[in-house]
Structures are given as C-alpha cells and as structure tokens.
Amino acid sequence: MNKKAISLTVNGRVREALVPPRMLLSDFIRHELELPGTHVGCEHGVCGSCNVVVDGKAVRSCLMFAVQANGTEITTVEGYDTAEGLHPIQQAFWEEHGLQCGFCTPGMLAAAKELLAANPDPGDDEIREAISGNLCRCTGYEFIINAIRSAAKAMREAEIQKTLQPA
Amino acid sequence: MKPSAFDYECPTDLNAVLAMLGDTETETSILAGGQSLVPMMNYRLAAPERLVDINRLPDLDYIREDAGFVAIGALARHGEIKASELVGRHFPMMSEAYDWIAHAAVRNRGTLCGNLCHADPASEMPALMQVLDATLVVAKATGTREVTAQDFFVGTYETVLESDEMLTEVRIPIPEAGTGWGFEEVAMRKGDYAWCTVVATLRVVEGRIAAPRIAVSGVGDAAIRLGAQEETLAGAEPTSAVFEEIAAAAAAAVNPPNVEHISADYRRDLLRSLLPRVLSAAASRVAA
Ligand SMILES: Cc1cc2nc3c(=O)[nH]c(=O)nc-3n(C[C@H](O)[C@H](O)[C@H](O)COP(=O)(O)OP(=O)(O)OC[C@H]3O[C@@H](n4cnc5c(N)ncnc54)[C@H](O)[C@@H]3O)c2cc1C
Numbered sequence: 001m002n003k004k005a006i007s008l009t010v011n012g013r014v015r016e017a018l019v020p021p022r023m024l025l026s027d028f029i030r031h032e033l034e035l036p037g038t039h040v041g042c043e044h045g046v047c048g049s050c051n052v053v054v055d056g057k058a059v060r061s062c063l064m065f066a067v068q069a070n071g072t073e074i075t076t077v078e079g080y081d082t083a084e085g086l087h088p089i090q091q092a093f094w095e096e097h098g099l100q101c102g103f104c105t106p107g108m109l110a111a112a113k114e115l116l117a118a119n120p121d122p123g124d125d126e127i128r129e130a131i132s133g134n135l136c137r138c139t140g141y142e143f144i145i146n147a148i149r150s151a152a153k154a155m156r157e158a159e160i161q162k163t164l165q166p167a
Numbered sequence: 168m169k170p171s172a173f174d175y176e177c178p179t180d181l182n183a184v185l186a187m188l189g190d191t192e193t194e195t196s197i198l199a200g201g202q203s204l205v206p207m208m209n210y211r212l213a214a215p216e217r218l219v220d221i222n223r224l225p226d227l228d229y230i231r232e233d234a235g236f237v238a239i240g241a242l243a244r245h246g247e248i249k250a251s252e253l254v255g256r257h258f259p260m261m262s263e264a265y266d267w268i269a270h271a272a273v274r275n276r277g278t279l280c281g282n283l284c285h286a287d288p289a290s291e292m293p294a295l296m297q298v299l300d301a302t303l304v305v306a307k308a309t310g311t312r313e314v315t316a317q318d319f320f321v322g323t324y325e326t327v328l329e330s331d332e333m334l335t336e337v338r339i340p341i342p343e344a345g346t347g348w349g350f351e352e353v354a355m356r357k358g359d360y361a362w363c364t365v366v367a368t369l370r371v372v373e374g375r376i377a378a379p380r381i382a383v384s385g386v387g388d389a390a391i392r393l394g395a396q397e398e399t400l401a402g403a404e405p406t407s408a409v410f411e412e413i414a415a416a417a418a419a420a421v422n423p424p425n426v427e428h429i430s431a432d433y434r435r436d437l438l439r440s441l442l443p444r445v446l447s448a449a450a451s452r453v454a455a
C-alpha cells in the first residue's frame with residue numbers, strides 16, 4: 001500500500017520518513033528512529049509500557065499509526081534528560097528504587113510527566129490513578145508512587161529556587 | 168501482533184469523509200481515537216481495506232451548550248469530557264462514570280462518539296446515554312438523521328449505523344431541575360470494562376417516584392434500559408423494599424454472558440446488589 005511522507009519532531013529533532021500506513025508509532029520509534037527506550041509489552045493498549053508524550057499528552061504509541069503523528073511533537077524517554085543530567089522524575093525513580101527490570105519505566109515516566117505538569121502537588125490517590133494504566137511486574141508499585149511523590153517535591157522546590165534567582 | 172495493510176486517508180473536510188464512506192468498492196472504517204479499533208486491528212480481528220482518519224477534521228472537537236442540551240462533537244476526547252466543567256455541572260453522572268473508563272493515556276485519545284460506535288456490551292457510556300436520553304446525529308453524503316441512544320445499540324459491537332454513515336454529534340438534554348442520579352460499577356480493576364454497570368435517574372413528586380430511567384451494561388449483549396422495572400418504579404414510594412424488589416426482578420430479567428471467571432449468576436448478583444444502591448443514591452440526590 002502507498003507509503004506516506006511524514007515529518008515530526010522527536011526529542012527536539014525534526015525527523016522525516018516514508019512510512020507504510022500500517023506501521024505502528026511504537027515500531028516507527030523503535031525500529032526506524034532507533035529509539036528503543038519506548039517499550040512494547042502488549043500491543044493492545046493494556047500495559048502502558050509504550051506510552052510516549054505526543055503534543056504534551058501521554059498516549060499509547062502502540063495504538064497510533066506513525067502516519068498519524070505527522071506534524072506532531074513527540075518526547076520519548078530518550079528526550080527527558082537535560083544538560084544538567086537526569087530529569088527530576090528519572091532522578092527520583094533512581095533514588096527511590098522506582099524500577100527493577102525497567103520494562104515499565106518509560107511508560108511510567110510518561111504518565112508521571114503528564115501528571116506533574118498538570119498537578120505539581122498530587123496526593124497518593126492521584127498518583128495511583130495517574131499510573132493505573134501502567135502495569136509493573138516487579139516493584140509492587142509502592143516505590144513508583146514514592147518516586148513520583150518525591151519527584152513532585154523536588155520539582156516544586158526547584159520552581160521555588162528558580163523564582164529566588166535574580167533574572 | 169501487527170495490523171494487516173490498509174490504505175490511509177486523512178481528509179480535512181467532512182464531505183470528503185462521507186464520500187469515502189459512501190464508496191462501497193472499498194471496505195472503509197473511520198479511525199477516531201483508535202483505542203478500540205487499533206487493538207482489534209493489531210489482533211487482526213479487524214482488517215479494513217481503508218482507514219479514514221477523522222482526527223484532522225476541523226470543528227468536530229467541541230463540547231458546547233445549546234438550546235436545552237449539551238452537544239458533544241465526534242472528536243471530543245474522553246479526557247476533555249471528563250474534565251469539562253459544563254459536563255460536570257449538567258451531567259455529574261458522566262464525570263463520575265469517567266473515573267471508571269480506561270486510563271488517562273487512553274482517555275487522551277479515545278472519543279465518546281467512537282466509544283458509542285464501538286458498542287462494547289460492557290461499556291459504560293452506552294448505558295449513560297440511554298438514561299440521559301441522548302440523541303445521536305448521524306451523517307452520510309446525502310443527509311443527516313437523528314437516532315435516540317435507546318434505538319442506537321443493536322448488539323455486541325453492533326449499532327444501527329450503516330457502513331456509509333458517521334456519528335457526528337451526541338446531544339444530551341439538560342435534565343429537569345430536581346432530577347436525582349446514581350451510578351455504580353464493579354469491574355476487575357477501575358478502568359477495565361464493567362462486569363456490571365448500573366445507572367439511573369429519577370424525580371420524586373409528592374413522595375412518589377416520577378420519570379425513572381434505568382440502564383445497565385455488562386449484563387447482556389448490549390447496554391439496555393430496564394423498561395419493565397421503570398414501569399414498576401413509576402409512582403412507587405422510594406423505599407428500600409421497593410428498590411430491592413425491583414432489583415430482584417431486573418436480575419431475573421437480564422441475560423448476562425457466562426465467561427470463565429465471571430459467571431452469569433455472579434453478574435446477576437452484582438445487578439441485584441448495585442441497583443438498590445443506585446436507586447437510593449438517585450432518590451437522595453433528589454432531596455439534596
Ligand atoms: C486499556 C483500555 C481500557 C479501556 N477501558 C474502557 C472502559 O473501561 N470502558 C469503555 O467504555 N471503554 C474502554 N476502552 C475503550 C475506549 O473507551 C475507546 O476510546 C472507545 O471504545 C473507542 O473510541 P475511539 O475514539 O478510540 O474509537 P476508535 O477505536 O477509533 O473506533 C472504534 C469503532 O468505532 C468506529 N467509529 C469511530 N468514530 C466513529 C464515528 N464518529 N462515526 C462512526 N463510526 C465511528 C470505528 O470505525 C471503529 O469501528 C478501553 C480501551 C483501552 C485501550
């Protein structure tokens with residue numbers, strides 16, 4: 001079937017490609033862009049390990065076709081860190097043991113990122129709700145919740161720091 | 168698994184979508200949020216020859232108040248509707264139900280209209296739309312028609328939509344002041360499809376129940392209204408004895424699926440337990 005030309009921004013970089021319509025966004029990210037940090041567990045929307053951030057919202061990359069991402073801006077786990085190092089959410093996952101095998105982690109981070117962008121001070125119930133669409137087979141979830149709570153605190157404090165710095 | 172090959176179109180004009188649906192040479196499916204269709208394609212349970220992606224149609228992404236109703240367009244996502252102040256004010260039952268529907272990342276893409284067209288028998292919104300007496304606006308190349316939610320659902324994954332038709336808008340009438348509502352669900356986990364969802368609205372006039380509407384999903388091959396139980400309820404006093412009697416009759420009347428770990432009897436038990444809670448919640452909200 002006819003391939004389609006797409007152009008999108010992934011982790012700040014413009015990427016252009018010709019894709020068959022049936023190519024899932026998850027496969028495009030992993031195999032064409034060679035960004036294997038986005039994981040694929042179930043390919044039917046249940047596990048959340050393929051979550052990426054598309055135009056500011058966490059979505060299942062296994063339930064979107066690459067062709068649909070034309071013109072969008074996507075952030076995958078490879079795009080979270082900053083010049084200073086790990087993203088504060090990643091840092092918190094590390095410090096709080098929010099991962100063991102790491103399979104679910106990219107999807108958890110995408111869900112956490114969207115949550116904290118909208119709600120800088122979530123309660124534990126809100127954190128649980130935000131990651132309810134992400135399966136983790138290792139941690140028992142408690143350390144992930146701790147990590148997100150701790151990331152929220154760190155990010156709030158960083159915001160305060162920012163406002164204290166002279167312009 | 169991976170979907171089989173298909174042709175992809177992404178029109179920016181509704182007429183172009185309707186023309187493609189009308190072309191019977193090519194088996195065409197609408198792609199809305201993709202949160203039900205793409206899993207089915209990945210499993211190869213669906214293999215349309217052509218997908219018409221409606222995500223770039225202008226003007227279909229809206230939730231707005233009109234004369235006595237709220238209109239929700241084909242591209243309004245679950246997440247936007249869940250967060251909508253307008254929806255929360257007029258239909259708090261919808262905001263509550265959305266806590267039970269999928270997860271944030273799925274709600275970011277999935278649409279109410281796609282959800283209704285998918286017509287999963289365990290899906291919540293088909294029941295809510297029937298209780299709220301919604302009207303569905305259906306378009307095809309030659310014109311539009313309106314279908315009540317009650318007439319829309321035919322069976323498992325089956326609606327009255329013809330292959331050349333598209334659902335463009337859902338209109339939900341704003342309930343009369345003093346209408347009480349109730350919603351209860353049991354699912355394996357919050358966000359999974361329901362084992363049993365029960366919803367109802369009613370009013371109480373001079374101590375008697377008026378205009379009761381009850382719908383259920385998860386306990387048959389489609390979400391349905393419980394017409395016979397509504398009839399018994401109309402004019403009755405809102406007492407727990409009445410509610411329990413109605414729930415027993417409803418449980419005997421439905422025909423739930425019998426699958427592995429969730430037997431038909433268990434689903435009937437759920438209905439028998441949830442319906443009285445829903446009715447008493449609705450009655451207490453009338454008073455409030
Ligand atoms: C993990 C997970 C959990 C879920 N949990 C729930 C749940 O608890 N309850 C629930 O109700 N749903 C649940 N869903 C499904 C979700 O609500 C879907 O968003 C919804 O069923 C389909 O909407 P969509 O916009 O994604 O439609 P799509 O998947 O794009 O389309 C679904 C079907 O409807 C057709 N269609 C779509 N839009 C139109 C239109 N405007 N006119 C005519 N035909 C159209 C398509 O051709 C297709 O056949 C879940 C999904 C996932 C992945």
Ligand code: FES
Pocket residue numbers: 039040041042043044045046047048049050051060061062063
């Ligand atoms: S791989 Fe996409 S949700 Fe599991």
Ligand code: FES
Pocket residue numbers: 098099100101102103104105135136137138139
């Ligand atoms: S850390 Fe292994 S699946 Fe979550």
